[in-house]
Amino acid sequence: MHPRSAKQREEGKEDRSGLLAALHALQDEHGYVPRAEAMLLSQRMGVPLARIFEVLTFYSYFRVEAPGRVKLSVCLGTSCHLQGGPRLLKELENLLGIEAGAATPDGAFQLNVVRCLGCCGCSPVLMVDDRVYSRVDSADLPGILKRHRPPREEGTTAS
Amino acid sequence: MNPRDLEQTRETQQERQAGFACRIFCCAGTACLSAEGQSVWDALHSAVATHALTDRVEVVRTGCMGLCSRGPLVRVACAHAAPCLYGAVSPMLARLIVTEHVMPALAATEGTFEPPDFLAAHALPADLAFFAAQKRVVLSRIDRADPESIDDAIAHGAYRALAQSLASAEPAALIRQVRDSGLRGRGGGGYPTGTKWGNAARFEASRRFIICNGDEGDPGAYVDRSILEGDPHAVLEGMLLAGYAVGAGRGYLYIRAEYELAVQRVNRAIAQARERGLLGDNVLESGFAFDCSIIAGAGAFVCGEETALIASIEGERGTPRPRPPYPSEHGLWGCPTVINNVETLANIPRIIEQGADWFRSIGTPDSPGTKVFSLAGRTRLAGLLEVPLGTTLADVVETLGGGARSGRPILAVQIGGLSGGLVPAARMQAPLSYEGMSELGAIVGSGGMVVLDDTDDLLDLARFFLRYAVEESCGRCAACRIGTHQLLNLTRGIQRRGATPGDLALIARIAETMEAASLCGLGKAAPRSLMSVIRNWDSLIPRRDAETEEAP
Numbered sequence: 001m002h003p004r005s006a007k008q009r010e011e012g013k014e015d016r017s018g019l020l021a022a023l024h025a026l027q028d029e030h031g032y033v034p035r036a037e038a039m040l041l042s043q044r045m046g047v048p049l050a051r052i053f054e055v056l057t058f059y060s061y062f063r064v065e066a067p068g069r070v071k072l073s074v075c076l077g078t079s080c081h082l083q084g085g086p087r088l089l090k091e092l093e094n095l096l097g098i099e100a101g102a103a104t105p106d107g108a109f110q111l112n113v114v115r116c117l118g119c120c121g122c123s124p125v126l127m128v129d130d131r132v133y134s135r136v137d138s139a140d141l142p143g144i145l146k147r148h149r150p151p152r153e154e155g156t157t158a159s
Numbered sequence: 160m161n162p163r164d165l166e167q168t169r170e171t172q173q174e175r176q177a178g179f180a181c182r183i184f185c186c187a188g189t190a191c192l193s194a195e196g197q198s199v200w201d202a203l204h205s206a207v208a209t210h211a212l213t214d215r216v217e218v219v220r221t222g223c224m225g226l227c228s229r230g231p232l233v234r235v236a237c238a239h240a241a242p243c244l245y246g247a248v249s250p251m252l253a254r255l256i257v258t259e260h261v262m263p264a265l266a267a268t269e270g271t272f273e274p275p276d277f278l279a280a281h282a283l284p285a286d287l288a289f290f291a292a293q294k295r296v297v298l299s300r301i302d303r304a305d306p307e308s309i310d311d312a313i314a315h316g317a318y319r320a321l322a323q324s325l326a327s328a329e330p331a332a333l334i335r336q337v338r339d340s341g342l343r344g345r346g347g348g349g350y351p352t353g354t355k356w357g358n359a360a361r362f363e364a365s366r367r368f369i370i371c372n373g374d375e376g377d378p379g380a381y382v383d384r385s386i387l388e389g390d391p392h393a394v395l396e397g398m399l400l401a402g403y404a405v406g407a408g409r410g411y412l413y414i415r416a417e418y419e420l421a422v423q424r425v426n427r428a429i430a431q432a433r434e435r436g437l438l439g440d441n442v443l444e445s446g447f448a449f450d451c452s453i454i455a456g457a458g459a460f461v462c463g464e465e466t467a468l469i470a471s472i473e474g475e476r477g478t479p480r481p482r483p484p485y486p487s488e489h490g491l492w493g494c495p496t497v498i499n500n501v502e503t504l505a506n507i508p509r510i511i512e513q514g515a516d517w518f519r520s521i522g523t524p525d526s527p528g529t530k531v532f533s534l535a536g537r538t539r540l541a542g543l544l545e546v547p548l549g550t551t552l553a554d555v556v557e558t559l560g561g562g563a564r565s566g567r568p569i570l571a572v573q574i575g576g577l578s579g580g581l582v583p584a585a586r587m588q589a590p591l592s593y594e595g596m597s598e599l600g601a602i603v604g605s606g607g608m609v610v611l612d613d614t615d616d617l618l619d620l621a622r623f624f625l626r627y628a629v630e631e632s633c634g635r636c637a638a639c640r641i642g643t644h645q646l647l648n649l650t651r652g653i654q655r656r657g658a659t660p661g662d663l664a665l666i667a668r669i670a671e672t673m674e675a676a677s678l679c680g681l682g683k684a685a686p687r688s689l690m691s692v693i694r695n696w697d698s699l700i701p702r703r704d705a706e707t708e709e710a711p
Contacts, residue, residue: 016474017492024416024455058476058633061416061458077378078573078609079535081623114417115460115627118381119190120535120609121227121542130419132193 016047019055023062032063068103068110069150073127077116083123084138089113091138095145108150160436161444162322165313172314179217181237181261183207184303188223188388189381189420190542191230195249199231202250206257216261219311222301222389226289227542234302237264240272244283252281289540289559294521296529297505298545301389306424309431312392318437320511321396324403325445328511333404334360337507339515341527345382346372346463346500347578347604347680349526349593352507358487359495360405367407368496369398369451371504373414373421374468376460377576378627380607382531383501385543387414387421390505391428395451397504399442400511401497402449410451411491413468416458425453460577460631464679465498467633478635479679502531502606522548526592530603536573536610539564546591548603553587556610567612571695575604577624577631578684581617581691600691602684617696621689622650628685639682642673646686657703663693 022041026033033056042049056062074080074089089100092111096104103110119125122134126141128148133140160168176182185200203218224232229246235256236242245256255278264272274282300315309317324333338353359367371394375383387394398410414422429451432438440448454472461467462477469491471477490496506528510518519527526548532555535541539561546555552572556562563569571581580601582589589595596603611617625647634640649666652658670686677683693700 017472019474020454020457020471024457055474055476058478059457059459061456078576078607078620078623079379081378082536082609082611082615082620115376116378116380117189117417118375118384118533119193119227120379120381120533120607122190122193122230123535125193132189134190134193 027062031067032065068107070148071110071129073112073114075117075125076113079120080124085124088124088136091141165322168313172310180265181216183218184221184234186224186232187220190227191232194230196231198250199248199253202253206254220305222306223385223543224302225543228540235260239267240264245281246283292559293545294529294547295545296509297502297531306389307427317392318396320508321399322443324511325443325447330404336515340510340518342506344500345502352503355487355497356405359497362488362495364495366494367405368491369401369407369410370498371398371412372498373412373501374456374463376463377605377607379535379576379609380605381533382606384418384421386501386505388424391425393505394501395428395432397507398451399449400507403447405497408448411454411472413454413456416455461633461681478633523592525594532606532608534560534608537563537612538610548592549590551588551590563612570613571611573609575602576607578680579604580687583695617692617699621692624688625650636678638673638676642669643685645669657701659705661705
């Protein structure tokens with residue numbers, strides 16, 4: 001079952017160990033992993049670009065497209081699923097006119113689904129960037145969006 | 160820092176803490192912070208400063224106090240007054256606690272101060288079963304020490320087991336002690352920890368590694384997150400002891416990137432431990448070298464599986480590998496590697512300090528010790544709790560959790576997340592132990608517990624888990640990649656049109672195949688919730704005759 005011998009594995013791989021950390025650093029800086037940066041990383045680490053994308057696209061946390069500026073993460077873990085998480089998601093989709101996984105056309109909001117933020121005692125939970133809102137009611141959403149809407153920037157219209 | 164300095168620090172800190180007439184503990188777990196906990200903390204601080212109490216009153220930030228459904232939580236411990244836990248504290252209430260509880264209690268010179276009625280109404284009963292029925296071993300200092308201060312952790316006994324072991328125990332003796340304690344992996348598998356260590360130490364190698372598995376992905380479980388956030392030093396000490404026992408010099412903590420606060424607190428803990436010489440080339444001046452660092456996960460559920468986690472650290476797609484060889488023989492970069500769950504590691508310092516016999520005196524013969532659970536769903540009280548293994552599920556749900564919030568009958572408890580199963584209410588007398596749960600087709604697992612009442616749709620919940628499994632299946636083995644899709648489609652079909660006997664037979668066959676042929680736990684466990692529903696709630700499955708079947 002091993003495509004490579006243990007010795008090859010031991011020798012050939014250690015240089016890729018920083019890959020996940022490097023991708024995290026790029027995503028922290030840009031909000032996603034731009035292709036040009038991935039190419040530079042490929043040269044720097046001596047890892048083929050295809051290999052980098054193989055890893056990049058495996059992990060749902062990494063993005064290859066620019067996200068909206070403010071990240072909305074609706075928790076759909078078990079507890080939130082049972083106690084109104086899906087309703088929050090639908091309401092946000094309506095309010096923003098986009099589907100989960102997409103950014104609003106003006107690039108202001110990014111709507112994501114996450115699996116369990118571990119706040120199951122206070123379901124349903126919505127995370128806005130790093131701020132966690134617990135026991136969110138659909139009626140709270142317009143207020144939360146208003147509070148977090150980023151100021152308009154010049155030339156930031158997304159496709 | 161050497162063992163004498165450690166002892167010195169502990170004594171100085173304990174004296175300093177005893178010097179305060181009153182200490183106010185403010186929960187700073189993610190759940191309480193999400194409920195305006197930060198503003199409460201600010202309000203307490205400014206009130207204490209305004210009233211010039213800073214040299215008599217200390218405000219302490221703590222890890223998760225447990226009762227997350229009543230957050231933010233604030234505990235007040237004054238001389239001349241019984242300790243008092245306030246729930247759902249607002250910034251306004253926080254200021255009142257300082258002026259109407261702390262200040263009069265400080266002024267009282269004799270007798271026991273009682274807070275005024277309007278405040279007492281916000282206090283949780285002193286004998287609340289949620290706390291009284293717990294046995295706190297792993298969570299012993301999470302609700303009383305500042306997770307961002309190594310001094311506070313040391314004051315509460317952190318690194319004492321390490322100092323003792325480095326000074327006077329052979330590595331082999333440590334392994335023996337852990338083996339004798341009967342500690343089993345708390346991440347889900349329940350594999351004996353001592354055996355794992357023994358194996359890793361046995362194989363010839365130039366390098367060995369310790370990995371802390373903090374990739375807690377099971378929806379409904381937040382045990383590991385709370386421990387990492389609330390007592391990071393217990394986990395680091397567990398890793399150091401594991402490293403000393405098996406001869407490893409390097410450790411990694413693999414933590415989900417979504418757990419931002421946990422990553423932040425562990426990073427701080429590592430930096431503080433390095434600064435004090437508790438991590439590095441010469442741990443506690445004993446000559447033992449050990450250092451560790453964090454690897455942030457990237458949102459792949461399957462990486463909780465140990466071989467997938469190793470692949471991920473190596474910079475690969477996180478797909479599992481066939482076992483054997485096991486990681487204890489052939490793990491990270493081909494070297495012997497011990498992978499232990501967060502809670503398992505946090506148990507280690509307690510076992511080393513208090514002995515295997517003490518540990519065995521808790522729990523059941525086959526499952527010694529305690530287990531931390533996160534209780535959520537329809538119960539009156541929800542949060543983080545720790546009970547001896549062998550406690551019945553009914554005790555946790557009814558006694559600690561206070562039964563159903565709505566007063567409706569409880570239908571089932573989902574335990575162990577994606578890899579667990581649904582336990583019917585009629586079987587809740589079953590003990591929470593590795594052997595007791597496996598008899599019911601469930602597992603203790605990572606400790607997630609979601610209580611369902613008769614308004615919840617169990618078949619829909621099974622579908623929810625299957626969709627999750629479809630999304631998270633890494634695609635490496637056919638059994639899981641194809642099986643999860645087939646089960647999801649069949650379940651959707653049943654929800655829409657009802658089940659034929661043929662559907663149910665097919666589901667059973669697919670489930671059996673997945674259980675037998677999947678490479679890792681994700682595929683093996685994915686059918687479990689659906690099978691629980693079919694086995695236990697036959698009447699909830701809509702039926703139709705095979706004849707009425709429409710052409711596809």
